Amino acid sequence: MTKFTRAALAALLAATPFAATAETDLSGETVEWVIPFSETGGSAKWANFFAPLLSEALPGQPTVVVKFMPGAGSTKGANWFHEQENGDGTLIFGSSGSTQFPYLLNDPRVRYEYNDWEPVMATGTGGVAYLEPEAGAKFDGSANALQDIDFIYGSQGATRLDLVPLLAWEMLGMNVEPVFGIKGRGDGRLMFERGEANIDYQTTSGYLGGSADLVEQGQAVAMMTWGALDEDGNIVRDPTFPDLPTFKEVCEATEGCETSGEAWDAWKAFFVAGFPVQKLAFLPKGTDQEVIDTYVAAFETVRNRDDFEQISSQTVGEYPVFVGEGAQRALEQATSVPQGAKDYVKTWLRDSYGVELEG
């Protein structure tokens, strides 16, 4: 663990109401953890990892089951959760970047309001962009020599998490043409391995699971990470990849790329909503403070397990798990995107990809 993460953790620990008196007893109950995705996605993996640990840590050891409610790019499940009011601690909801982005972009399907819900836990991730070796050889910490290359990128859609890499590459002046319609980042990596795409990005777990191998064998060159956030909200190097420059550093070194102004603010806002605060666990609106405290204490216990760092390496990586007030702050960071940034991204989506978002 780096110094930064430890500092961040310490700060968060201090902010957590440690002495929360857990009077809520859930013995014999079944807690449903609703995920607005199918059984096959990353959020399912995330919830399935935490569910048994949470069950152990909650008073009365209730059964925690993960339920899947996929549909409409996760907005269906989120809309459903917004109408739930049984704040007795038997229902929790997990959202992800894919739930946050439509909310931020005023997608017409969104009928939920994040600020009504009670966040109890949040985790983040990072992302790494990489290039095929020939282009990688021209990469010198700046994108100055990459301007004349035609890049192809396998993308899930410009309004998804892919917004972050696509906007970053455009700010660097790179000519990246997205091929839309792939079903997951794994498919994007496969396209890259087949030589059909020549630029790609993966979230941390995807990168470590597949792409790091390509880089080791010289079939790919790592370009940059999106970075991580420090306590003051500054972008710093990703603790998992301390040797890789962040997009911010590359941008500073590249002619014509600015780390201030409209474009930068917009990119940073969506980066924060998509990566450092990617997944959040919520209790429904109007839940009793007592129940909230119980959950906060339980996640606290989970996070402090001796073996947590080891068993969580694949689901969470070396990123902090925010609990209680830390999760609240994380939510604020993830959802308070200035109107200017939203407008910028909407205009960019319309002009570059013909995506019309009402509202």
Added chain:
Amino acid sequence: MEMIATALPALGQAWALILQPMVLGYLVLGVVMGLAVGVFPGLGGIAGLSLLLPFMFGMDPVLGLALMIGMVAVVPTSDTFASVLMGIPGSSASQATVLDGFPMAKRGEAARALSAAFTSSLFGGLVGAAFLTLFILVARPIVLAFGLPEMLMITVFGLSMVAILAGRVALKGVAAAGLGLLIGTIGEADAGGSLRMSTYDIPYLIDGLQLVIVGLGIFAIPEIVSLLRQDRAISQDANLGAGWADGVRDWFANKWLSVRCSIIGVVVGVIPGLGGSVVDWIAYGHTVQSTRDTSEFGLGNVRGVIGPESSNNAKEGGGLVPTLLFGIPGSGSMAIFIGAIALLGSGDIEVGPSMLRDNLDITYSIVWLLALANVVGTLLCIAASGGIARLTTIRFTYLAPFLFMLIAFAAFQSGQNFEDLLALFAIGLIGVFLRRFDWSRPAFLIGFVLSNPIEKFSNQAVQIASFRFRKSFEEGMEYVFSPIVIVLIVITVLSVVFGLRQAKAIAAEGEVPTGSKRAPVAFLLLIMGYVVAALINANAIPDYNMTDKIVPLVVGGVTLAACLMLMVQMMRRPESDAVFADKEMAGEDADAPHGLWGTLAWFAGLIAATWVVGFILALVGFLLAFFRIRAGCGWGKTLLLSAAGVGFMCLMASALNRDFPPGLLQDAFDLPWPLR
């Protein structure tokens, strides 16, 4: 040589891992659970696996793998029960089995069909495992050679199976496939997000229709309704003539067909992105093409069971390659499998490129656990088949309400919307009419299954190809016409030529009488109406989203052309021509004691009541009314059967941790489970 030097010790270690009493015990446990879930149509491996997930955390890796693999491996085996006995495709893996398996059951040869199917499944699974043991070492470059143009060509090859399954009037087959493709495009486009034949006001349609619902609607509902109208047992013969030993002999007589179809299964399963849902159709097509006398296909030719069943278990093995080597799931259940592996033990087994290097022994354990699970599952299934085959001798009116109950429950699980039930009914209605007018239902289903891959691969391949062509003409040609693509084109052309020659002989719906012109023409006009609406709708998508409109436009255009040509034929030909096929004119449907609409109304009633009072209360009323009024049972029997149905439904839902469709009542009041 070096390869074998690393492979052999790993293989030995794998067997040492597997051959422990505990491991085998968990494997059998998984198999039994898989059979219990897989027997019910439409649930399949995903429901079963997510049931196991909570137990995977920190479990000993080999034990956890044994449990999960036992479960996954037997689903394509056990789903055969529903396909053969009821004519209901149990999962996407056994759709083609319905074509010949169900007619055999009707003929009283259910046990023979089942044991032929199970033996083929077993053999396919073993061939798959043996092939994989060597292939997995060299698979990586081969899998990577399949780029977008290659995958597009495989999809086109799958679509070319329509030529074999088109039925007696080829144009109808083309139109049915086109309709399936068009219905597959409903919803939000993958590429640009445009809406096709849907609106944001009906969120249900945005995600498109699920394969489970379309499969059940197209095959299950028409068969259930037809049998229910005739009010008899499935088997026309009360004593089940041919037994399970005959089925094994049938398999032995066709062992080379079984080998070939197993290889087809592994090879198609290996290619990521196709999901293997066409494997059984390709195997069926191959079976037909390689048989001299095709007159019996669709009427109960045992080869039509052996082919697809040999391929679908082999496919599961093939699907392990992209899953283990690339960390890219070949199917939904494989995706959960990957997620679950990360929870096992200390979480250090990581699926992906490093799997072969670091965990070759685990890899081989997975391959051979799969094979072993196949053996155990098959033996259990064969042992059970004689008894379960007796279901076909029960008066169908006693079975039908339970089947309606099961398919409604299964359909609801696909999306957990009330609209799932409506979609099931609507697709079921299409299925009923396709069957009645002898439009090929397999062609429709193939079209639906391949709709998304065709659209995705063609859009992406064109985009990348245009990129290459911009660089240089040679580079573009090299990309588009790779050796694999050329070989696939040749195979496809040959398959279509052979297929058309043999297609006329295959009567998937049996002999269909003809009669008046009015009903067939009206149905054609209805289809044309939808096609025109879809065309207008697609044309309204702005041009900068060309990727979202081009496929519906092209497919719709071809379908419309086929419909127009049919119209011309209908105008010119006499009433006795095959183009006017109509099952209501003569034969068992026309002579049935009960009408079509009256029978469908029962199912509609269940759905309507669900909308008001929720599924379980509606089910209580439906079962009571059905057994008392339609089946004419005494009160004792009525109560007993209804209680059994409702009790079973609750038991299954609570074991699988699933909900029931709620109704207006549930919106207004908070009720306890299972009424919730």
